[in-house]
Amino acid sequence: MNFTGSTPPHTSIGRHLTTEELAHFLSLKSQSIRKRYSLTGSYHGVRPIKLPNRRLLWPADSLEQLAKEGQQ
Numbered sequence: 001m002n003f004t005g006s007t008p009p010h011t012s013i014g015r016h017l018t019t020e021e022l023a024h025f026l027s028l029k030s031q032s033i034r035k036r037y038s039l040t041g042s043y044h045g046v047r048p049i050k051l052p053n054r055r056l057l058w059p060a061d062s063l064e065q066l067a068k069e070g071q072q
Contacts, residue, residue, distance in 0.1 A: 016049065016057035025063055045069050 022043075023030040036043050037056065046065045048056040059065070 015060040017060060017062060019048075019056050019058065022058045022062055026066070 017025075019030045019033050023033050026033075033043050034056070037048065041047065043058075043062075044066055046058060046062045048058045050056055
């Protein structure tokens with residue numbers, strides 16, 4: 001994935017980010033996000049939608065939510 005700019009793209013899934021896209025923007029491995037989710041039910045307070053096929057979709061404003069939490 002090659003994204004430019006600081007704003008996440010609107011994915012074909014709608015106004016959500018896949019775990020891989022969220023990890024890319026946070027410069028993390030997607031497995032780190034999945035592990036935190038499995039331990040706490042969220043990634044630092046951001047809760048995804050869990051699809052029937054077990055995929056996680058994160059709100060499009062996840063990066064903003066994480067930035068706000070980081071400032072507190």
